[in-house]
Amino acid sequence: MDGPRENSIEAHGLVREFKKGPRAVDGIDLRVDPGEIYGFLGPNGAGKSTTVHMLTTLLPPTAGTATVAGYDVVKEGPQVRKAIGAALQEAALDPFLTGREHLRLQTTMHGITGEERSKRSDELLTRVGLTEAADRKVKGYSGGMKRRLDLALALVHRPRILFLDEPTTGLDVQSRTALWVEVGRLAKEEGVTVFLTTQYLEEADVLADRVGIIDHGRIVAEGTPEKLKADIACSTVEAVPATPDQRGAVASVLERFGEQTTGYGPGSVAVQLASANGNLAEIVRALDAEGVVLSQLQIHEPTLDDVFLAKTGRHLEGAGDEEEQDSEQDLEPARA
Template sequence: MAHAIEADGLVKNYPGDVRALDGLSITLGQGEILGLLGPNGAGKSTTVKILTTLVRPDAGTAAVAGHDVLRRPDRVRRVIGVVSQRSGADPEATGRENLVLQARLYGTGGAQARRRADELLERFGLGEAASRKVKTYSGGTRRRLDVALGLVHRPRVLFLDEPTTGLDPEARASMWAEIAALAGDEALAILLTTHYLDEADRLARRLAIVDRGGVVAEGTPDALKGELRGDAVHLEWGETPEEAPVRAALGRLPGLRDVVLDGPRLSARADDGAAAVPAVLAALDQAGVPAAAVTVARPSLDDVYLRYAGRRFAQADTAGTADAAAEPAATGGAR
């Protein structure tokens, strides 16, 4: 399969000794959706900035649709569509006017630009809102317009950077449906960045889990979860227990593995979680550190992240680092 994106060993440093990317490498095949999953500050948006020619890497190489991002940024911009975290639509123009303008900026003639705008308005269910100013749109409607703008020029690679952030549940579900529909286009490759575990699980054909500027695990969602054989056993205390007696008590139990204690919560793996729970609770009671709650579940992406990153996904949010800085507002490709 030809690679729509190929990045190798990307490094990016920001002032203040912040290393946003630390040797990140990914590939994206044509017709594929790759989910770049990680908490805020993990390096996802910096990766997108490099691949869309907005930022130069300090080291490493990257090519999009066969074009080197440093040597031929002009060619890269012609073959990509970008839906940033911030909308790039002109709020004072109508939806149709935004789409026609985007098409004209790519050199499309007036009549053809209007036809393309009408196609996208129908495709994304924007017909009723087409003649209204964008500033009157709801969040979900505006995001659908953003995706339409990114597709005006029929790009080969579409970047969706946190496309559902800030949307209410109904609008988020609608956007999921739109993205899933795009997955049927074999001529289009999609790089989706997200910090929502359920979004990555549902939409991505393949995942690259990012932590501290690098890829720590890669594969299909099912394959990654399948690596964690057995059940996940989760324990909680009212306050953080002493680690030594907890580990000593659980270390004597056969069949319990991958024990990770994170503050007042503990996670472990067991071949049969339900059968392991009575022995786990008894051992903790005997050690004087009884648990307040226990649950057993099938493996999730949170468990995958815990295994490879050594911490829960929610605890890994590093908002406020260089990678969580304001995103460029441009939507679409080169303008």
């Protein structure tokens, strides 16, 4: 009989190929330590969900190995499923059941019955703020309520590892923040290991202890958000001229300090500084020497989007749109 194993996730050379399609996951190596929140960041179609499906035993890998909670995802699927909870994008709720009935189903399937079931259901409904809506059919739930119920369902059996596949997509700011607080609490207070996929930079930045950036099925960067930003990206200076005719003059001055970049205000000029410690005072002096009048001057700290840009040559937002046409989920699996 096995004793409790470490709450870690490990993958080595994980590959998933689909018939008539590209490699959705192309040799991923990763390790998530116990109690860590690991953010898996990437655009649509990058391979995030496919990776989660393999780690949660929903999809067998074409090649490579992975262990979750110390169990092999291919050979020890039942043990993996006992140790994990998962809230996935495509796992639907049943419109004919209420929130409480969903919890009844989930608890029963995990062998939790009787008084313990009622107690656990009430506790989780309270925790996700669905006590009042518990006896309503879920077809009347909002997107946020469905996500919260989904999280409650994933937690029914007190999993040691939690997989959240884009848990806040489509949520309003309030629901998103509440979910972040709960996920943070689970990791910090209950020691749950969290594997979180997201396409939101802010989510990865706020929640994750470490971030893996995935693009075209490969991890292109990995580390703490702070380290990734410090290693790769430099600060950006954004200047807004007082009059539009001075835009050219501002651009020529700023280009001496770095490469012009886009994605900022419509009337502004922005450059990513060539060195990590770009000297703002020098920039101000150069602009003054040219007699340029500015209405605004800002320095932006590097973001994970800058990291993504540095690694892939594209911005994260919208990067996956062109790949969305052939969603990886619709492709048939190739014969291994």
